[in-house]
Amino acid sequence: MTGVHTATLDDVARAAGVSRATASRVITGQGPASQRSRDSVTAAVAALGYVPDASARALVTRTGTRLAIAVIGHTAAVLDDPYVGRVLTSAAHVAAEREVGVSLHWLPLHDPGSLARLADGRGLGGLVVVNPTRPALETVPRELRGRVAAVGVGTRHVPSFDVDNRAGTDGVVRHLVRTGRRRIAMVTGPAWLPCGDRAVEAYRKVLHDSGGEPRVVPGDFTAARGAEAAVEIMARWPDTDAVFALSDLTALGVLDGLHALGVRVPGDVAVAGFDDIAFAGLSRPALTTSTHPVEDIAAAAAQAVLDRRDTSGATFYPSALVVRESA
Amino acid sequence: MTGVHTATLDDVARAAGVSRATASRVITGQGPASQRSRDSVTAAVAALGYVPDASARALVTRTGTRLAIAVIGHTAAVLDDPYVGRVLTSAAHVAAEREVGVSLHWLPLHDPGSLARLADGRGLGGLVVVNPTRPALETVPRELRGRVAAVGVGTRHVPSFDVDNRAGTDGVVRHLVRTGRRRIAMVTGPAWLPCGDRAVEAYRKVLHDSGGEPRVVPGDFTAARGAEAAVEIMARWPDTDAVFALSDLTALGVLDGLHALGVRVPGDVAVAGFDDIAFAGLSRPALTTSTHPVEDIAAAAAQAVLDRRDTSGATFYPSALVVRESA
DNA sequence: CCCACACATGGAAGCGCTTCCACCGCAATA
DNA sequence: TATTGCGGTGGAAGCGCTTCCATGTGTGGG
Numbered sequence: 131m132t133g134v135h136t137a138t139l140d141d142v143a144r145a146a147g148v149s150r151a152t153a154s155r156v157i158t159g160q161g162p163a164s165q166r167s168r169d170s171v172t173a174a175v176a177a178l179g180y181v182p183d184a185s186a187r188a189l190v191t192r193t194g195t196r197l198a199i200a201v202i203g204h205t206a207a208v209l210d211d212p213y214v215g216r217v218l219t220s221a222a223h224v225a226a227e228r229e230v231g232v233s234l235h236w237l238p239l240h241d242p243g244s245l246a247r248l249a250d251g252r253g254l255g256g257l258v259v260v261n262p263t264r265p266a267l268e269t270v271p272r273e274l275r276g277r278v279a280a281v282g283v284g285t286r287h288v289p290s291f292d293v294d295n296r297a298g299t300d301g302v303v304r305h306l307v308r309t310g311r312r313r314i315a316m317v318t319g320p321a322w323l324p325c326g327d328r329a330v331e332a333y334r335k336v337l338h339d340s341g342g343e344p345r346v347v348p349g350d351f352t353a354a355r356g357a358e359a360a361v362e363i364m365a366r367w368p369d370t371d372a373v374f375a376l377s378d379l380t381a382l383g384v385l386d387g388l389h390a391l392g393v394r395v396p397g398d399v400a401v402a403g404f405d406d407i408a409f410a411g412l413s414r415p416a417l418t419t420s421t422h423p424v425e426d427i428a429a430a431a432a433q434a435v436l437d438r439r440d441t442s443g444a445t446f447y448p449s450a451l452v453v454r455e456s457a
Numbered sequence: 458m459t460g461v462h463t464a465t466l467d468d469v470a471r472a473a474g475v476s477r478a479t480a481s482r483v484i485t486g487q488g489p490a491s492q493r494s495r496d497s498v499t500a501a502v503a504a505l506g507y508v509p510d511a512s513a514r515a516l517v518t519r520t521g522t523r524l525a526i527a528v529i530g531h532t533a534a535v536l537d538d539p540y541v542g543r544v545l546t547s548a549a550h551v552a553a554e555r556e557v558g559v560s561l562h563w564l565p566l567h568d569p570g571s572l573a574r575l576a577d578g579r580g581l582g583g584l585v586v587v588n589p590t591r592p593a594l595e596t597v598p599r600e601l602r603g604r605v606a607a608v609g610v611g612t613r614h615v616p617s618f619d620v621d622n623r624a625g626t627d628g629v630v631r632h633l634v635r636t637g638r639r640r641i642a643m644v645t646g647p648a649w650l651p652c653g654d655r656a657v658e659a660y661r662k663v664l665h666d667s668g669g670e671p672r673v674v675p676g677d678f679t680a681a682r683g684a685e686a687a688v689e690i691m692a693r694w695p696d697t698d699a700v701f702a703l704s705d706l707t708a709l710g711v712l713d714g715l716h717a718l719g720v721r722v723p724g725d726v727a728v729a730g731f732d733d734i735a736f737a738g739l740s741r742p743a744l745t746t747s748t749h750p751v752e753d754i755a756a757a758a759a760q761a762v763l764d765r766r767d768t769s770g771a772t773f774y775p776s777a778l779v780v781r782e783s784a
Numbered sequence: 785c786c787c788a789c790a791c792a793t794g795g796a797a798g799c800g801c802t803t804c805c806a807c808c809g810c811a812a813t814a
Numbered sequence: 815t816a817t818t819g820c821g822g823t824g825g826a827a828g829c830g831c832t833t834c835c836a837t838g839t840g841t842g843g844g
Contacts, residue, residue: 489821
């Protein structure tokens with residue numbers, strides 16, 4: 131509570147010499163208004179520095195004008211991964227273009243109900259869930275259905291937008307095979323993230339086709355885990371000649387772990403990542419990876435939600451192989 | 458609007474057999490209430506799945522309960538730099554602990570007025586400005602003064618929280634001098650970011666003290682610019698034996714540019730960065746840099762704002778030198 | 785010259801909530 | 815027994831806004 135008096139619609143109306151109703155019409159641009167009142171209201175608004183109260187407006191219009199972005203799994207991993215930042219920025223951008231506010235929420239992994247609480251009141255225009263888990267998506271309040279989209283693999287209930295993990299993985303692993311690798315290990319993402327399943331399937335299939343046997347090690351999308359995983363892999367399967375990680379961050383960690391082990395990349399072991407983050411091109415050796423239109427994906431999700439578009443089902447975006455030095 | 462009827466306080470009150478006033482008292486926990494009504498209201502809330510309407514509440518309490526985070530300068534640079542993500546996450550974390558919402562805003566660099574528009578209505582608990590510019594800060598609406606904090610160097614008007622750029626730079630450059638470098642170049646940050654000034658000053662001072670002449674090249678906190686800057690520096694001052702960049706991202710770019718030039722690091726030229734982002738330890742050679750408590754800084758800003766604490770003036774946080782391989 | 789008709793306008797209702805205030809019953813005190 | 819005090823309560827006002835509706839005011843056609 132500042133003691134300062136903030137201008138209200140009433141003040142504007144009085145200053146403009148019109149009624150509240152007219153002032154409102156002019157300001158919202160809805161309904162008829164003569165040029166004269168239009169001018170005087172506009173002038174009064176400028177003079178008083180009037181800014182409509184969003185709460186009051188939302189209360190009466192019942193048209194929640196806010197895009198909520200919920201990131202599930204608030205851990206150090208989420209924090210460091212540029213992927214989330216890219217999603218956030220892109221979604222926020224779409225919202226800004228439409229002049230709707232954006233609210234940000236970090237949700238704990240194991241409290242699915244938190245998504246429901248998010249719809250505090252009805253001032254919510256839409257909800258984009260990043261890194262969705264099945265349980266979380268299923269607790270979305272009924273009245274929000276149709277205004278929720280997932281960035282990542284979701285459920286039948288809400289439309290989801292994701293990179294085609296299957297095709298992407300296929301592309302990378304096939305590249306490894308094409309360049310003569312056969313004993314290829316894979317570091318997956320966190321088990322709770324459904325998108326990993328499709329990637330692992332694709333990896334298994336390519337290995338099966340090329341006569342290799344799968345070597346899967348769990349990951350969590352962090353660099354630290356990548357370094358660990360590298361050590362694990364080389365200890366367990368010393369003849370490994372390639373490592374594919376489902377995250378660039380992890381791949382970078384693998385690079386690090388391998389370096390510490392004295393293993394040469396790509397001489398002894400090829401390394402490939404996934405996502406093509408900014409640093410992928412900056413590592414030594416530069417990381418071979420798969421690039422995704424993350425911004426497009428996030429923007430599509432935001433748009434779908436804001437448009438109340440009924441895009442149920444999953445939309446997959448293509449990825450492209452980026453060959454650099456590491457594989 | 459969904460056809461679904463959402464429960465209102467009226468419904469709860471009716472179901473609980475009490476008045477709206479009593480129901481409100483129980484729900485907010487303010488004011489007296491008998492155990493009996495407390496129980497029946499609680500039961501009704503649960504049964505109806507009642508969630509208070511945030512807009513209505515904000516409208517009447519006038520106690521805006523939302524933390525706005527505004528990032529100034531929405532460019533690719535901001536997008537890629539993990540720094541912003543760290544600030545965001547930490548501030549959002551503080552807000553979550555206090556159960557206040559967070560709204561996110563990317564503000565264009567050259568539209569200072571946008572900060573004013575941000576205070577849409579009075580539903581704003583506080584405002585944290587990241588990468589503040591002087592003009593932007595000066596347009597903050599009067600009624601918001603006292604509820605604004607800057608992450609980065611600000612103005613007299615609002616409390617600011619930042620790393621001690623002067624001391625940090627001093628530490629890094631002195632380290633370079635200590636390890637025998639004398640012809641040290643510096644890549645600055647964007648000119649519009651005031652924090653850079655103090656850093657450049659410190660750099661100049663150390664160079665002056667050690668008998669070197671300053672070699673300053675403008676940067677913009679991106680990796681791409683770092684690579685360019687490296688080429689520029691080596692062309693203009695071929696005998697340069699160290700480069701200090703005011704951003705790890707840029708330093709990584711410098712590493713890249715130098716590599717392309719066939720310059721060895723740290724053999725021929727030492728490279729040092731600033732910020733200690735996650736990738737600093739992952740580059741080859743690993744980046745020597747200065748580490749900052751970015752999370753603490755952002756949290757302090759958020760807390761100051763939310764507490765309406767009157768911490769005017771600037772608070773600087775200490776940095777620490779992290780010596781790795783590149784210098 | 786009058787009626788219909790559009791347009792512009794102000795009055796008033798009401799969105800869902802908190803909170804002031806008056807009220808009521810009850811136990812404690814005189 | 816009469817008075818005070820107090821926890822518990824409901825009525826009602828009002829936060830700032832949009833929007834329905836009834837009421838003017840001017841135009842063109844009959």
